[in-house]
Amino acid sequence: MDALGSVTLVSNQTTVLFSGIPSTYTHLQVRGIIKLAESGTSDNWATFTMNGASTNSHQLQSNGSATNGQNLNSWFADIPQSGVTPFGVFVIDILDYSNTNKNKTWRSLNGFDNNGGGYVQFTSGFVSDTTAISYITFGSRSGSGLATGSTFALYGIK
Helix, strand or coil: CEEEEEEECCCCECCEEECCCCCCCCEEEEEEEECECCCCCCEEEEEEEECCECCEEEEEEECCCCEEEEEEECEEEEEEECCCCCCEEEEEEEECCCCCCCCEEEEEEEEECCCCCCEEEEEEEEECCCCCCCCEEEEECCCCCECCCCEEEEEEEC
């Protein structure tokens, strides 16, 4: 596993971009500590695209007392808004990202704790495109962006 880049936000930003991703690895992994820039006190969805393409995704979520699942569109994690104390955490694996004979698939494990009111989630998805992934963009469903202190790290796995 090789570090390919990292970003820590010193102010709120609408998006975070990893570009120029080399095609010399088998898989990619992105790890993050994240909060949305919305001023609310609940949570909302963080998003990501690969090569600008939206992903088709499915999510299974539990809050410790109930479990639910749903279909999503480019959303990968239910993340706290800036009015909530904790940051959320996530790990995304993008499998065979440089293989031009396969559609791109990914999986994410993520969650946060808000004094017993958080979530743990498993999300997976795909992009129906065989183009090698050269850039990834992160943002928020509402468009409010990502909060100061959010950190993203990209790794290549051989």
